[in-house]
Amino acid sequence: MDRQELLSRVAEGRHRLEVDEALRLFEEAGLDELGAAAHRMRVRLNGDQDVTYLVDRNVNYTNVCITDCKFCEFYRPPGHGEAYVLSRAELFQKIRETIAVGGTRILLQGGHHPELDLAWYVGTLRAIKAEFPGIELNAFSPSEVEHVAQVEGRSVREVLAVLKGAGMDGLPGGGGEILDDEIRDRVSPKKQKTEAWLDVMRAAHELGMVTSASQVIGFGEEPRHRFQALARVRDLQDEADARGAIGFLSFVMWPLQYESRYGEVFGRKGQRLGADRAEYLRHAALCRLFLDNVRHIGASWPTMGPEIAMEALAYGADDFGSTMLEENVVSSAGSTYTCMTEDSMRDFIRRAGYRPVKRDSSYLPIS
Numbered sequence: 001m002d003r004q005e006l007l008s009r010v011a012e013g014r015h016r017l018e019v020d021e022a023l024r025l026f027e028e029a030g031l032d033e034l035g036a037a038a039h040r041m042r043v044r045l046n047g048d049q050d051v052t053y054l055v056d057r058n059v060n061y062t063n064v065c066i067t068d069c070k071f072c073e074f075y076r077p078p079g080h081g082e083a084y085v086l087s088r089a090e091l092f093q094k095i096r097e098t099i100a101v102g103g104t105r106i107l108l109q110g111g112h113h114p115e116l117d118l119a120w121y122v123g124t125l126r127a128i129k130a131e132f133p134g135i136e137l138n139a140f141s142p143s144e145v146e147h148v149a150q151v152e153g154r155s156v157r158e159v160l161a162v163l164k165g166a167g168m169d170g171l172p173g174g175g176g177e178i179l180d181d182e183i184r185d186r187v188s189p190k191k192q193k194t195e196a197w198l199d200v201m202r203a204a205h206e207l208g209m210v211t212s213a214s215q216v217i218g219f220g221e222e223p224r225h226r227f228q229a230l231a232r233v234r235d236l237q238d239e240a241d242a243r244g245a246i247g248f249l250s251f252v253m254w255p256l257q258y259e260s261r262y263g264e265v266f267g268r269k270g271q272r273l274g275a276d277r278a279e280y281l282r283h284a285a286l287c288r289l290f291l292d293n294v295r296h297i298g299a300s301w302p303t304m305g306p307e308i309a310m311e312a313l314a315y316g317a318d319d320f321g322s323t324m325l326e327e328n329v330v331s332s333a334g335s336t337y338t339c340m341t342e343d344s345m346r347d348f349i350r351r352a353g354y355r356p357v358k359r360d361s362s363y364l365p366i367s
């Protein structure tokens with residue numbers, strides 16, 4: 001099929017992009033033609049007027065972790081002088097501050113702490129919901145859930161059901177990085193493998209939780225790894241759709257935030273890591289085109305900066321992410337963009353030519 005015909009068919013929903021076709025487009029298509037096709041698909045799925053955003057805070061309840069991912073600047077091993085677990089009072093204070101600036105959601109994420117058991121998580125979720133009944137709690141990641149299940153000796157499905165009962169509204173797609181074990185073995189050998197990440201998400205979908213998926217690029221992987229990983233996300237969403245579940249409501253991709261010295265750490269000495277503007281926008285457009293069953297695509301201002309994130313809104317993205325009153329993970333890795341006021345977020349969206357729409361985790365508008 002001729003390239004223009006392929007892009008038109010995908011944009012119009014008449015053809016599903018296969019991995020080899022995505023690779024061909026990645027190698028051969030111009031950035032502008034990819035952006036135009038991705039934008040057509042965005043307009044078909046989400047209209048051409050609105051860009052959504054969310055006001056929230058990313059609360060990292062602990063930085064203690066035993067998983068030692070090679071790219072992680074955030075975690076501290078147990079017993080380290082800078083290791084912490086937030087107290088209930090500290091958690092509540094952060095949530096109060098979030099609500100005071102119009103926040104509606106807390107993203108609760110942390111390391112794999114060897115001593116926090118399910119009772120600690122349940123107690124924390126219940127206490128937050130009792131004190132702040134209106135706040136949405138999107139909590140943990142598939143690898144944290146698996147870690148808690150291992151600490152407890154229970155299945156991830158049982159643990160997720162207990163956490164949901166305690167007030168967890170949704171499961172963010174953190175820890176997905178590249179869902180390809182060849183890459184995971186290289187950059188995070190102790191972390192959850194691809195099948196296990198998908199299994200936790202499958203269980204969350206079966207339990208009716210709102211979930212998202214994400215991808216981090218620029219570990220020195222080949223383009224095929226990125227698209228093979230996207231195919232795993234798309235296949236799981238097909239399963240959710242067949243079951244009538246919500247599944248993944250959104251997807252966001254961002255580049256690794258590291259200097260070239262990490263090439264050596266990953267066994268890729270001298271190789272450029274992360275992605276520049278052109279590669280980010282190229283892959284953002286292809287993510288939109290590839291993930292035909294995931295409705296929303298986010299632009300990543302914390303890693304690319306707001307100006308490039310505004311550009312991404314013309315490359316298939318329809319959501320500007322969240323204000324993130326606090327962020328500790330990509331900022332530990334050197335990103336200079338770590339939080340944004342609601343006013344400035346609305347301003348960036350307007351300057352890109354769209355109407356800003358505040359939303360909740362289910363992408364429903366909030367007035």
Ligand code: SF4
Nearest residue numbers: 065067068069072111
């Ligand atoms: S990325 Fe997550 S799992 Fe890996 S070391 Fe950091 S905190 Fe631990």
